[in-house]
Amino acid sequence: MESVGKIHPSTLSAKDLHWHILWDKDKCTLCGRCTAVCPLRAIELGVHQKREITVKLGLMEKPGNVYSVYHGIDQVTEPAHACIGCGMCTQVCPNSAIYPVLNEEIDKLRYHTNSGGEPRRRGGRRNDAGSLLDRIKFIRISMLTDPALDAGRHEFELRTLLGRILPPEEMIEASRGNSWMPPVREIYPLIIGAMSFGALSPNMWEGLQMGVAYLNEEIGMPVRISTGEGGCPPRLLRSRFLKYVILQIASGYFGWDEIIHALPEMKEDPCAIEIKYGQGAKPGDGGLLMWYKVNKLIAAIRGVPEGVSLPSPPTHQTKYSIEESVAKMIQSMYMAWGFRVPVYPKISATTTSLAVLNNLARNPYAAALAIDGEDGGTGAAYNVSMNHMGHPIASNIRDAYLNLVKIGKQNEIPVFAGGGVGKNGNLAANAAALIMLGASGIQIGKYIMQAAAGCVGSETDRCNICNIGRCPKGITSQDPRLYRRLNPEDVAQRVVDVFLSFDSELKKILAPLGRSTSLPIGMSDAIGIDDYHAARRLQIKHVV
Amino acid sequence: MCRLFAVTSEEPLSPMVAIRALDVMKEGHDGSGVGLFMTDLGGDLEPFKGSPILSGIFSQEGIRKLDRYMMELGLLTKYKFSIRPSKEPPAGTPHRDVYLIRVYEYPYEWDGLSETEIADRLVKIRVALRKMGEEDQSMMVFSFWPDVIMIKEVGDPLQIAEYLGLDRKGLQARVILAQGRQNTNYAITLYACHPFFLQGVASMTNGENTAFSPIREYLTSRGYEGYMGYQSDSEVFTHILHYTTHRLSLGLDAYKHIITPLKDEELVRHPEGAFLRQLKHSCRFLTVDGPNCVIGCLPDKTLFMVQDSKKLRPGVVGGKPGMFAFSSEMCGLEEAIPLREKNYEFQPMKYDVAYVDASRMEVKRWNQWEKSIHPH
Structure with missing residues (x-):
């Protein structure tokens, strides 16, 4: 098992956030507009390595693999940069390749928005749709x-x-x-x-x-x-x-x-x-x-x-x-x-x-x-x-x-x-x-x-x-x-x-x-x- | 829609004049009730002008309670004109023991009291009797005031008039207001039957005042015990008129400006716009929202008709010197005064007030764009 690196109590995965970024690799032109417009730098350009296993027919050759690199969008999971769901990325994307979605589960982010002992402050509204x-x-x-x-x-x-x-x-x-x-x-x-x-x-x-x-x-x-x-x-x-x-x-x-x-x-x-x-x-x-x-x-x-x-x-x-x-x-x-x-x-x-x-x-x-x-x-x-x-x-x-x-x-x-x-x-x-x-x-x-x-x-x-x-x-x-x-x-x-x-x-x-x-x-x-x-x-x- | 008919005549008239006028307008009402207001009385009650007359419906027990109560106050019966029906009532009309019309004599302790004080005491007594009667339904009191008789009942106006013998010779008045239906918008109770009366001011209305609830709240919060009842949305018209004349000491012109104020942009062009704007602001909770045609009577026996500012209800005034009638439909006027002078005929529109004063010489007209009649 590969090490996941150093984790600490406020280490979150994208799943723990209130908003998820969905990104479609096929549609993305890598223009970078979404990362430029994001007000919280919640997304960044990512360079990913991908390994492809090739198995030839027959038994003569052993299976091999090829490493390739592709570029895409990563969602930042640090609480300070968590996606706010504003959707500006969607608005600027020429191909509708990216959009935020609300987490179906109650997020874990809310327990970590008080870093340094400072409670969360924000603008906006009460977040209660009842009227x-x-x-x-x-x-x-x-x-x-x-x-x-x-x-x-x-x-x-x-x-x-x-x-x-x-x-x-x-x-x-x-x-x-x-x-x-x-x-x-x-x-x-x-x-x-x-x-x-x-x-x-x-x-x-x-x-x-x-x-x-x-x-x-x-x-x-x-x-x-x-x-x-x-x-x-x-x-x-x-x-x-x-x-x-x-x-x-x-x-x-x-x-x-x-x-x-x-x-x-x-x-x-x-x-x-x-x-x-x-x-x-x-x-x-x-x-x-x-x-x-x-x-x-x-x-x-x-x-x-x-x-x-x-x-x-x-x-x-x-x-x-x-x-x-x-x-x-x-x-x-x-x-x-x-x-x-x-x-x-x-x-x-x-x-x-x-x-x-x-x-x-x-x-x-x-x-x-x-x-x-x-x-x-x-x-x-x-x-x-x-x-x-x-x-x-x-x-x-x-x-x-x-x-x-x-x-x-x-x-x-x-x-x-x-x-x-x-x-x-x-x-x-x-x-x-x-x-x-x-x-x-x-x-x-x-x-x-x-x-x-x-x-x-x-x-x-x-x-x-x-x-x-x-x-x-x-x-x-x-x-x-x-x-x-x-x-x-x-x-x-x-x-x-x-x-x-x-x-x-x-x-x-x-x-x-x-x-x-x-x-x-x-x-x-x-x-x-x-x-x-x-x-x-x-x-x-x-x-x- | 209620059918309304009012008449003012130099010669005292039988209420049958008004009842017959209602009857010809019957196509438009369901004949479910009748309300009568008579003042400037003639006939048997003419000699008792200054003495208060109690009008209402009483059971035998109610009469006993009334007598006890009045005795305690020192009010003695001076003359009885009550109706005790001996026949079977028409279908739909309940049997009542007594339709009371009784003249009282002021106690000697009241000598020297101001007119206002006497007027307030009469209202207090009427309200107290009404509340006592509500407990066991033994009394229904419509008015207690000098020179005023009121009769109300459920059923067809003409049948009731015949049943009660309203054509009796001694029952006559120079000013009569009559209305021919129980109200349809709130519960049927005789207290919801027009005309309504308070301290010399009477009115009846057809249509529906959709601003009723806030107006009722406003009137009841004036701290005056006469502003009560409101089983009908039309009662507020009487009480706003009373408020205008008795509390604000203003006239019929101001009443019209209060219930149907000119629009903000109209007030800019009105010569008395500054005052009228203040009046509109201060009386904002008395602005009515019709459709309504209002026919009323002032303490000085002036009869009037006004329309709401949408003018969605009919109403006509006409007659000849000496006798004029106000009717919600032309056929009512035609029945009561067939030989009239057409030049007096007038159908008030949204800005108008049509009125005939006690001299009964002409139909006077005033509209909201003119200078006020009464100085303010």
């Missing part, structure tokens, strides 16, 4: 008592409000007294959620912004986009397009020096200010931009040195209580824009959401509450946070809405939902379900990355390397060699496609329910689910 939202059905179909509407020809008003809305009695009093009323924005209910300049590549960011501008100015859809915690490019801050942007401030305050300095030169107010206290993918954890991605441009916008990791603290360091956060931060942000811009917090979904909401309800300035569920994505987080921390969005949003109903303030503080909306591609259905559970609007991130830029991430731990700046599609990379793969114009076009098709699908859901004059927020009589306990928990119908 309660997908199971919610729309069951109140208008039949003879009220005719179903024509989704294609009927007029629909699909707008939502972002801002603190005064109750009618107070509004009338304020109107008569000509006193201040909180600013309220009429916006499209699907918002592109917080993905920072830094987490995303410049091309991706530009594409999203262009798409949003086009939707607003050419199509007439008031779509809004949040910056995430990474500041905002100076030219955008000084442009008329700022009104389509929700500026986010988070615990690292990255980019806010630039924003504050741009204040006197702003031509337009931003749509709103979002104060991030938490995000669904890594609740209780701050933002994490790894040093690989902090190049000169990012460093300039964020006001930090180049090449250093930027872990935001888990909480706003100057605040020690919810009351203080609400009072100080929300009001000082209002003050910065002369009380003309709505300011609202974004939190991770949690069992303590209602405490936050009740506090906001008592503050006359809090403009909304955005809640991000456990299925939210991220550019970088600890694997354990992504997989195991957080609260599902459906019940959290429902509780929040019903709590507002209880105190009679369901119209005063809009609640926005995010986290896993459209995770299996059912964007409009998931969004409509959340709206009927009580959400005023929906935030999306991963969906738009997949649909507008071709992100290959999936719930099977595919790719998920947004954190290290080697995004093979150039979406989350700061390396020009990678992000030039992404054409901003193409991204913009896809953003427009996504919103237009979402709009049509949403109408296809609302029209049969007989709803067209307003967004069906809290229309829980229209939805049902086939799980008895989920139905009871969400206070919707149990349908089987």
Whole structure:
């Protein structure tokens, strides 16, 4: 028996990995494109010796053998270079000679991704394809008592409000007294959620912004986009397009020096200010931009040195209580824009959401509450946070809405939902379900990355390397060699496609329910689910 | 679809005028029930204008409970106009002991109370009686208010009217609202039968309001005990009107703007767009989603008709000075006022409000693009 060489505990075979590379020797032209494109160098050119035994007929000659050499592809089995299944090799192969396949068996790699005592960190998603939202059905179909509407020809008003809305009695009093009323924005209910300049590549960011501008100015859809915690490019801050942007401030305050300095030169107010206290993918954890991605441009916008990791603290360091956060931060942000811009917090979904909401309800300035569920994505987080921390969005949003109903303030503080909306591609259905559970609007991130830029991430731990700046599609990379793969114009076009098709699908859901004059927020009589306990928990119908 | 008919007349009319109008519209309804609202009463009840009248259906046990309860509160019976059917009820109509119409006298302790306080106490009493009656089905209470009578029952409107003797001479009113069907979309109960009434405000609706659930949640969370019931999606129209007039002190014009606000882009072009936009935002949870035709009556006896913003239901107003009718179908109007002046005839569209005030001289029209009638 030949020695297998030195093995140690983390020595793995290809069989132990999460993704296998299948390579067809007959089709391969040995062009080398796959090995060049692989973001993790998970495959390399291999030189193999092959022995062929030749046995001649008869007994005159003894069997002989010939050694030959052939070239091919080897899969690297070191954990640091394990295939991530992104499939870029397949994409560049001229002959479709190579592709990754998911291991049927649970991999052994997962036990070895902590070399040096450092737990696995990654970007992406929770790696759980289950979705309660997908199971919610729309069951109140208008039949003879009220005719179903024509989704294609009927007029629909699909707008939502972002801002603190005064109750009618107070509004009338304020109107008569000509006193201040909180600013309220009429916006499209699907918002592109917080993905920072830094987490995303410049091309991706530009594409999203262009798409949003086009939707607003050419199509007439008031779509809004949040910056995430990474500041905002100076030219955008000084442009008329700022009104389509929700500026986010988070615990690292990255980019806010630039924003504050741009204040006197702003031509337009931003749509709103979002104060991030938490995000669904890594609740209780701050933002994490790894040093690989902090190049000169990012460093300039964020006001930090180049090449250093930027872990935001888990909480706003100057605040020690919810009351203080609400009072100080929300009001000082209002003050910065002369009380003309709505300011609202974004939190991770949690069992303590209602405490936050009740506090906001008592503050006359809090403009909304955005809640991000456990299925939210991220550019970088600890694997354990992504997989195991957080609260599902459906019940959290429902509780929040019903709590507002209880105190009679369901119209005063809009609640926005995010986290896993459209995770299996059912964007409009998931969004409509959340709206009927009580959400005023929906935030999306991963969906738009997949649909507008071709992100290959999936719930099977595919790719998920947004954190290290080697995004093979150039979406989350700061390396020009990678992000030039992404054409901003193409991204913009896809953003427009996504919103237009979402709009049509949403109408296809609302029209049969007989709803067209307003967004069906809290229309829980229209939805049902086939799980008895989920139905009871969400206070919707149990349908089987 | 429910058939609706309302009439306002200088001369007091028998409810049979409305019942007959419903009967000619019968092709379109299944004759499964009738709801009557009468105000600005004439006949035997005319002398009791200022005293609250309790309307409802009571069993003998219910009457005993009622008497005990009212005695405790110091409310004394002033006049009884109740109907005790002696005949067999028509097929499909249950036998009831008493269709109560009873005038009460305010206790002397109430002297000096403000109108608002008295109005609130009347609602509290009605709601309390309704809840007491729900326990053993001994009482069903439809209204407790001065100058208002309500009758509701399951069955064919004309047969019920004959059975109850609604053509009796003393039963007359100048304003009558009538509806001819049990609701089909929720459980059949008399509390789901239109018209609905709250503190001088009454309305009835045909069609279905698909935004019912969030509106009901919004109204019930206003912290006002009169906002209850909701066995029918149409009850919210009455309560939104009550909210508009009583809580917000706004008028019929604002009611229309609340239930069917102009679109965002329309508000940009409206001279009062800034205020209306705020109103739309603040009352977002009161926006209805029809199809619905609403016929209603305000405390000042103004009758009105409005349509939802899709205008998918029929509705016509017409008549002559002194008598006007609001009908869900033209044949109902034709039956009630055959000799009318055609120039008053009007079918409100999605922006319109058609109304006839207590002077009954003309059909007034207002639409959402005009300046508000009531200052806000």
